[in-house]
Amino acid sequence: MQMGLDFNLVEELVAGVDEVGRGPLCGAVVTAAVILDPRRPILGLNDSKKLTEAKRDALFDEICEKALSFCIARAEVEEIDRLNILHATMLAMQRAVEGLHVTPKLALIDGNRCPKLSVPAAPVVKGDSQVPAIAAASILAKVTRDREMSAFELIYPGYGIGGHKGYPTPVHLEALARLGPTPIHRRSFAPVRAAWEAREGASTLLI
Structure with missing residues (x-):
């Protein structure tokens, strides 16, 4: 079911931010920030974990095509080991927001913590199931990381x-x-x- 986009929020340039990969034992933690375009709605957005792989892949392409701005960022294994996973995740979220080519007026962060940003930010618990822009960010981050893990399968069988x-x-x-x-x-x-x-x-x- 399509979540109701808050067009006022979207018009005010709200970025949704999410991460994938805090719990795994290997690989980077991947984050994404997305500003949706209210003039180009995307049907079927939801928490990436609730979607099939095929649906995530299709939405990945549509989000990249229709979003006003998006950025996929990461913190590498070396940064995770040096900083710890929480601080590395916050760093990767900072990179995602800073990488947007449109500056948001507000960043909505999935979870209960916010990274230090140059724009106002607010946490949203279970935001990937409530806020379309966060759902879109969760899809970009998960598809990106899953594809990397599939590639690593060939390198480290x-x-x-x-x-x-x-x-x-x-x-x-x-x-x-x-x-x-x-x-x-x-x-x-x-x-x-x-x-x-x-x-x-x-x-x-x-x-």
Whole structure:
């Protein structure tokens, strides 16, 4: 069901901002900021997790075509390990908003925290199910990250990354223990750190 766009808000240049990838053990955290165009409505917007992959892919293209402005940004694994996942996510959200070629008058952030921005911002809990611009941002971020994870499946076979997208599923945890971490694994995350230390310990015993 199409959520009701608040045309007054859209006309006032409101950006929706969301992230994907806080929980996975590997890969970047990806964010997006979107300013929708009230003259070019997009049907079917919803929380990206509630949509099929095919629907997300179709909406991804439509959002990129019809939005007044959008920006997809990220914080890399090295930044996540250095800053922690919360601060890295806030940094990636800052990058997404700053990357918009149209300056919003307000940024609505999915969740209960806001990054430090040069424009006014407000958090919206479960915003990806309530605010069309946030739903659009969630779709851009998720499709982008999912495609990256599918590509990493080819580079790092054996971990099932293309299926679980880096989340700590039993398949992923077993592969991590058996094969060890890859360069895209977040060593600040406990399961990855444990796997790394186990392999380091085993290497020490062999010396």
